[in-house]
Amino acid sequence: MELQRLDVFQVIADPSRRHMLQLLSKDSLTINSLAENFDMSRPAVSKHIKVLYNAGFISIQDIGRERHCILKQDGFKQLQEWLAYYDNFWGSKLQKLEALLNERSNKQ
Amino acid sequence: MELQRLDVFQVIADPSRRHMLQLLSKDSLTINSLAENFDMSRPAVSKHIKVLYNAGFISIQDIGRERHCILKQDGFKQLQEWLAYYDNFWGSKLQKLEALLNERSNKQ
DNA sequence: TGTATATGTAACCTGTGAGTTACGCAAATT
């Protein structure tokens, strides 16, 4: 795995990574303490962490030989911005319907 | 491609599918009119549409031999629910910080 | 100083998502 520069959409597409984010929302954890929760090798977890870090979902604080992973908002923000566009779509669709209904009732 | 039952996270991980959603947010389109916007074969587009449909991102209205694709809210809702959990996380984190700051200023 | 611990990286294997072409079928058109 050379590049590991997946975008935010690809990052959350993996169930293991979503599970990691969920665990980190409860408490910040080291790579090993994270790995205890998964049925995969520690290097595999390490790679996922790298992916999450590169996409801005976590920050990492090195304390001695330990790496503490902390949830970070940046990655989530990109997703929210994407969704906000469609929120607006549903909103305006509803508004058009309301406008149509108002127009109808005015004509009566 | 046998199963094509990807979850909402996998569905939006593909750039082409996100582009399709964007196009459909402007206007509902048939498979062919959609395909004109992409540098891929029509069967490829047809498969993406099936994936989007199965995940609840679009509904389809058959008119004669044409299939009209219309944006649908269901898929987006699942993503919003997922994000809402973390919204709450950031919210509560901010509240804790505020509480801490208030406590400090009261002590002075 | 030697050993145990926490982690990263390289090399490799494998499953599968995403593309292709070829074909089939029903609806529209002539």
Place this chain on the structure above:
DNA sequence: AATTTGCGTAACTCACAGGTTACATATACA
């Protein structure tokens, strides 16, 4: 009735994400 159009599906190829094991490195501890 014959042809064209719009679309779905089957069979195949290929790239690559996600897993593995083996090894390297730096910190903590005895």
